Amino acid sequence: MGSIVEPWAITENGNATAKGSSRELRHGRTAHNMSSSSLRKKSDLRLIQKVPCKTLKNILSNFQEVILGTKLTLLFLAIPLAILANSYHYGRPLIFGLSLIGLTPLAERVSFLTEQLAFYTGPTVGGLLNATCGNATELIIAILALANNKVAVVKYSLLGSILSNLLLVLGTSLFCGGIANIRREQRFDRKQADVNFFLLLMGLLCHLLPLLLKYAATGEVSTSLINKMSLNLSRTSSIVMLIAYIAYLIFQLWTHRQLFEAQEDDDDAYDDEVTVEETPVIGFWSGFAWLVGMTLVIALLSEYVVATIEEASDSWGLSVGFISIILLPIVGNAAEHAGAIIFAFKNKLDISLGVALGSATQISLFVVPLSVIVAWIMGIKMDLNFNILETSSLALAIIITAFTLQDGTSHYMKGLVLLLCYVIIAACFFVDQIPQKQPNGTIVGLQPKNNPGSGFFSA
Amino acid sequence: MAGIVTEPWSSAENGNASMTAKGSSRELRHGRTAHNMSSSSLRKKSDLRVIQKVPYKGLKDFLTNLQEVILGTKLAILFPAIPAAIICTYCGVSQPWIFGLSMLGLTPLAERVSFLTEQLAFYTGPTLGGLLNATCGNATELIIAILALTNNKVAVVKYSLLGSILSNLLLVLGTSLFCGGIANLRREQRFDRKQADVNFFLLLLGLLCHLLPLLYTYVATEDTPAAVISDMSLVLSRSSSIIMLISYIAYLVFQLWTHRQLFDAQDQEDEYDDDVEEETAVISFWSGFVWLVGMTLVIALLSEYVVATIETASETWNLSVSFISIILLPIVGNAAEHAGAIIFAFKNKLDISLGVALGSATQIGLFVVPLTIIVSWIIGINMDLNFNLLETGSLALSIIITAFTLQDGTSHYMKGLVLLLCYFIIAICFFVDKLPQKQPNGLNMGLQQMNNVVTATGGGVFSS
Numbered sequence: 001m002g003s004i005v006e007p008w009a010i011t012e013n014g015n016a017t018a019k020g021s022s023r024e025l026r027h028g029r030t031a032h033n034m035s036s037s038s039l040r041k042k043s044d045l046r047l048i049q050k051v052p053c054k055t056l057k058n059i060l061s062n063f064q065e066v067i068l069g070t071k072l073t074l075l076f077l078a079i080p081l082a083i084l085a086n087s088y089h090y091g092r093p094l095i096f097g098l099s100l101i102g103l104t105p106l107a108e109r110v111s112f113l114t115e116q117l118a119f120y121t122g123p124t125v126g127g128l129l130n131a132t133c134g135n136a137t138e139l140i141i142a143i144l145a146l147a148n149n150k151v152a153v154v155k156y157s158l159l160g161s162i163l164s165n166l167l168l169v170l171g172t173s174l175f176c177g178g179i180a181n182i183r184r185e186q187r188f189d190r191k192q193a194d195v196n197f198f199l200l201l202m203g204l205l206c207h208l209l210p211l212l213l214k215y216a217a218t219g220e221v222s223t224s225l226i227n228k229m230s231l232n233l234s235r236t237s238s239i240v241m242l243i244a245y246i247a248y249l250i251f252q253l254w255t256h257r258q259l260f261e262a263q264e265d266d267d268d269a270y271d272d273e274v275t276v277e278e279t280p281v282i283g284f285w286s287g288f289a290w291l292v293g294m295t296l297v298i299a300l301l302s303e304y305v306v307a308t309i310e311e312a313s314d315s316w317g318l319s320v321g322f323i324s325i326i327l328l329p330i331v332g333n334a335a336e337h338a339g340a341i342i343f344a345f346k347n348k349l350d351i352s353l354g355v356a357l358g359s360a361t362q363i364s365l366f367v368v369p370l371s372v373i374v375a376w377i378m379g380i381k382m383d384l385n386f387n388i389l390e391t392s393s394l395a396l397a398i399i400i401t402a403f404t405l406q407d408g409t410s411h412y413m414k415g416l417v418l419l420l421c422y423v424i425i426a427a428c429f430f431v432d433q434i435p436q437k438q439p440n441g442t443i444v445g446l447q448p449k450n451n452p453g454s455g456f457f458s459a
Numbered sequence: 460m461a462g463i464v465t466e467p468w469s470s471a472e473n474g475n476a477s478m479t480a481k482g483s484s485r486e487l488r489h490g491r492t493a494h495n496m497s498s499s500s501l502r503k504k505s506d507l508r509v510i511q512k513v514p515y516k517g518l519k520d521f522l523t524n525l526q527e528v529i530l531g532t533k534l535a536i537l538f539p540a541i542p543a544a545i546i547c548t549y550c551g552v553s554q555p556w557i558f559g560l561s562m563l564g565l566t567p568l569a570e571r572v573s574f575l576t577e578q579l580a581f582y583t584g585p586t587l588g589g590l591l592n593a594t595c596g597n598a599t600e601l602i603i604a605i606l607a608l609t610n611n612k613v614a615v616v617k618y619s620l621l622g623s624i625l626s627n628l629l630l631v632l633g634t635s636l637f638c639g640g641i642a643n644l645r646r647e648q649r650f651d652r653k654q655a656d657v658n659f660f661l662l663l664l665g666l667l668c669h670l671l672p673l674l675y676t677y678v679a680t681e682d683t684p685a686a687v688i689s690d691m692s693l694v695l696s697r698s699s700s701i702i703m704l705i706s707y708i709a710y711l712v713f714q715l716w717t718h719r720q721l722f723d724a725q726d727q728e729d730e731y732d733d734d735v736e737e738e739t740a741v742i743s744f745w746s747g748f749v750w751l752v753g754m755t756l757v758i759a760l761l762s763e764y765v766v767a768t769i770e771t772a773s774e775t776w777n778l779s780v781s782f783i784s785i786i787l788l789p790i791v792g793n794a795a796e797h798a799g800a801i802i803f804a805f806k807n808k809l810d811i812s813l814g815v816a817l818g819s820a821t822q823i824g825l826f827v828v829p830l831t832i833i834v835s836w837i838i839g840i841n842m843d844l845n846f847n848l849l850e851t852g853s854l855a856l857s858i859i860i861t862a863f864t865l866q867d868g869t870s871h872y873m874k875g876l877v878l879l880l881c882y883f884i885i886a887i888c889f890f891v892d893k894l895p896q897k898q899p900n901g902l903n904m905g906l907q908q909m910n911n912v913v914t915a916t917g918g919g920v921f922s923s
Contacts, residue, residue: 182717389674396670400663403862407656413713417660420706421667424699428671431695432678433687 065281066109066290078102079297086304096312099304100331106298107137108335113291120284135161135362136295137332141302142371148306151375151382156324158368159390162200163425164329165360166401169337171418173352177344178412186410188349196357197402199248203364204395206237210385227381234383235376238369245365322429325390333359349410389432393425527741528571528750540564541757544764558772561764562791568758569599570795575751582744590711597623597822598755599792603762604831610766613835613842618784620828621850624662625885626789627820628861631797633878635812639804640872650809652868658817659862661710665824666855668699672845689841696843697836700829707825782889785850793819809870849892853885 067076082098085091114133118126138161145153177186210230217226282290305328313320318327330337336359340352368384375382386394400421404414529535544560580588600623607615639648672692679688742750765788773780778787790797796819800812828844835842846854860881864874 387678389671389678392670392674393667396663396667399859400660400667403663404660406866407652409653411713411718413657413709413718414660416709417664417706420702421664424664424667424671424702427698427702428695431691431698432675433691 062282062286075101075105092308092311093315095304096308099301102301103137104331104334106294107332110136110294113287116282116287135367139367140298143374144302145306146375146380153324154371155386156321157328158363159386160325160329161363162360163397164333165356166397167418167422169340170356171415173340173344174410175412175415175419176341178415180345181347186347186349187408188353190408193353193357193405196361199361199365200398204398206241207384207386207391210234210383211391230383230385231381234372237384238372241365241369325429326426524742524746537563537567554768554771555775557764558768561761564761565791566794568754569792572598572754575747578742578747597827601827602759605834606762607766608835608840615784617846618781619788621846622785622789623823624820625857626793627816628857629878629882631800632816633875635800635804636870636875637872637879638801640875642805643807648807648809648870649868650813655813655817655865658821661821661825662858664706666858668703669844669846669851672696672843673851692843692845693841696832700832703825703829785889786886
């Protein structure tokens with residue numbers, strides 16, 4: 001297993017020079033990659049050079065790159081703790097919390113590994129890899145929750161991811177960027193943002209129609225007929241959404257690449273060293289092995305999360321809806337979030353927007369329909385009807401964000417308004433104490449005092 | 460009373476609004492906003508020659524003061540409605556008369572309060588003046604809302620505030636753009652859309668805050684008790700109100716401090732045919748303050764009459780309370796701004812018209828509404844942000860239509876006409892709507908139509 005042992009001369013900004021953009025073309029870097037790279041740490045390889053055995057040296061440097069190469073390394077400790085807690089049957093809420101914390105660095109490392117692999121596979125496949133694995137955490141949580149027949153958790157966590165990307169990540173980036181650059185005018189290229197909004201609106205339509213089907217039915221139509229109609233419509237829409245996503249990938253990675261390249265000036269001040277040649281720091285097969293390994297650990301922690309979510313919600317006094325919509329996505333998105341803020345501080349709004357909007361589009365048009373199709377294969381009835389409160393929040397979030405970004409400039413007020421919208425939606429779900437009824441009949445969530453079992457959630 | 464400036468008022472109605480480049484720095488010093496400049500179009504030149512003949516200096520000063528304040532507006536003829544309304548109340552004349560006279564009397568008062576606020580701004584400096592304008596600019600709506608709250612008429616509060624926002628967004632803006640478009644048919648009319656955009660973000664935030672409590676009622680199933688829903692709605696509304704107030708404060712910081720340049724009126728020097736003079740206050744600080752307090756008290760008095768007599772007036776005139784609150788009251792409260800906005804649109808000064816209309820809408824949507832919720836929280840009345848489906852739907856569509864109309868930075872009469880017609884449609888909708896509203900204290904407001912309508916819809920339409 002060969003690994004390249006030259007010191008990592010690429011710092012967090014070096015990858016993004018104008019010359020770098022041709023290299024980016026070769027290596028399929030997108031805004032997503034560049035944003036996560038802001039959380040990398042320079043690896044200090046001097047200690048390892050002293051180890052005599054060559055293979056051991058290679059393994060150790062490999063290990064250092066992958067495990068210690070991020071500022072979030074500290075959170076890695078949560079993983080063994082979570083496994084321990086599960087084996088020794090500690091309190092379920094504790095397992096839930098530790099798993100959540102452990103997922104954060106894993107998501108970031110998977111993104112790093114995807115980027116490293118992209119060096120070997122070329123730009124197109126690399127871009128594809130990033131597009132699919134970029135939200136690996138959300139995808140795995142969704143599929144595991146489906147396997148446990150917790151359709152509500154799936155829907156809520158995916159919706160929460162979209163809301164978090166559109167309002168929280170974007171809002172904090174624009175707000176911090178606006179405060180930091182208060183005297184400067186901040187501009188960005190709105191064409192890239194527009195493409196994302198078309199697709200998000202199409203996704204919204206796909207969610208809206210099954211919802212309206214329920215309200216369009218008059219009293220005589222039976223619930224099972226409505227559910228069946230909604231299910232068929234959802235499954236067909238999911239196929240259409242996946243077609244749209246594939247077209248989006250072609251658009252982004254092949255025919256209209258130039259719209260999506262980050263625009264930077266050569267003379268922009270980069271206080272860190274300018275790039276030498278970009279090279280991967282770990283070999284292809286080691287990267288692949290690490291990727292598989294990390295995905296397995298993500299799957300394990302997600303299994304804990306999905307299994308313990310109800311107990312955590314009961315003991316913490318929060319509804320399952322609130323935990324799924326607000327807490328889970330904050331954890332899953334933490335790395336991208338930090339990266340987007342850092343780039344906004346540097347007035348590189350195109351990258352922040354690319355991260356936030358790209359993630360939202362990916363979840364809305366790839367992960368959601370994929371979940372519906374996987375549910376179809378498994379025989380679980382998941383449709384695209386996310387219920388009126390959630391769908392309206394989504395609709396208004398898309399409309400507010402689209403309206404905010406449509407003139408191509410930014411100031412802190414825009415970020416503040418988006419952020420406050422997210423806080424209001426979070427408050428709405430925090431206050432919402434109406435219990436959810438799962439399709440298999442169990443009741444999820446808090447029970448109001450004189451109502452043992454009612455549900456508005458039918459799947 | 461401190462000394463009154465007795466030089467003849469040489470700034471004519473346009474002089475105050477001279478937005479020359481030099482003038483804009485004067486405006487900066489005196490914190491004039493589009494709101495102030497628009498109302499100034501209704502001022503009248505005070506003719507002080509008659510008063511100069513009065514021998515007594517103190518009397519002369521007093522009369523000058525009186526003339527500036529009472530007679531200094533074209534709406535002065537409506538002032539007699541105030542004593543008429545008071546007399547009618549004491550003589551026990553029928554309530555609809557009191558209602559009508561009070562409404563007529565409120566119109567010049569609203570304009571005078573705006574004038575006094577502007578005068579005080581000369582003394583307090585730009586920032587404080589801007590703040591003063593931002594809070595007192597809609598004094599009438601605020602006072603009506605609080606009085607209606609204390610009388611536990613939550614529906615009237617909600618409707619009148621909603622109607623104010625709709626009136627500003629569609630009626631004022633529509634007529635301004637329409638008249639301005641007709642008057643400037645051959646010219647291209649442009650405005651700076653950045654200022655409009657900030658207002659729309661905030662209005663959309665407000666819309667979100669109204670939408671979510673409304674959706675709670677639809678999220679509930681048959682088993683969930685209504686008390687749980689209204690409780691949730693109340694908690695969410697109160698938290699949202701705090702957030703809306705935070706965003707309004709941030710908006711003030713943005714508008715008056717960090718991004719002031721976006722909001723300065725942009726004008727060319729050659730547009731003004733009237734003389735440009737140095738801006739000075741025409742009344743002193745303390746006399747202005749005293750007048751302001753006095754006028755606010757009179758507004759409170761007339762508003763009290765309005766709130767007390769609204770049901771009787773609605774029955775006599777055969778209009779629903781919602782129609783009167785949503786359509787008639789705001790027209791009265793906004794009349795002065797309305798006229799000003801139209802005049803500035805005629806002069807192709809669209810930035811000012813937009814500033815007035817959108818600024819007022821934002822102020823009501825993000826300041827008066829949450830303030831009312833907080834006041835009701837303190838008083839102990841259950842008012843939430845759930846303005847019911849029809850009203851929230853109208854609000855949502857009017858915000859979206861107006862935002863879309865203004866997004867390209869130009870204007871023509873067709874835009875104004877469409878906004879105006881939207882307003883008429885919404886007005887017709889509420890005119891035709893004869894469903895009675897059920898107050899939280901159990902009384903039935905509005906027309907009592909067939910009883911089966913009441914039983915079918917009374918439980919679900921209004922719960923709070």
